Amino acid sequence: MATTMYFEETIRDQGGKATFDVELGRSSFYPEDSIYLTVDGKTVIMDYDTAKRFVEAVVHVGRYHRMID
Numbered sequence: 001m002a003t004t005m006y007f008e009e010t011i012r013d014q015g016g017k018a019t020f021d022v023e024l025g026r027s028s029f030y031p032e033d034s035i036y037l038t039v040d041g042k043t044v045i046m047d048y049d050t051a052k053r054f055v056e057a058v059v060h061v062g063r064y065h066r067m068i069d
Contacts, residue, residue: 002027003025003027003029005023008022008023009021021038030045034046035051035054035055
């Protein structure tokens, strides 16, 4: 399986009470190249339609908070 990791970080709650480990990248494990997401050691490789909705949702949130144009 070929992967390219784009994000790896321990995410901390603003209040400092909770954390979890996140990794995000691309995977070619299945015939359809897609996105993988790992949260606290549990990994899913999304099908294309789910990956597209996931990316669109993240972009919308980023725009709402003016983090991206």
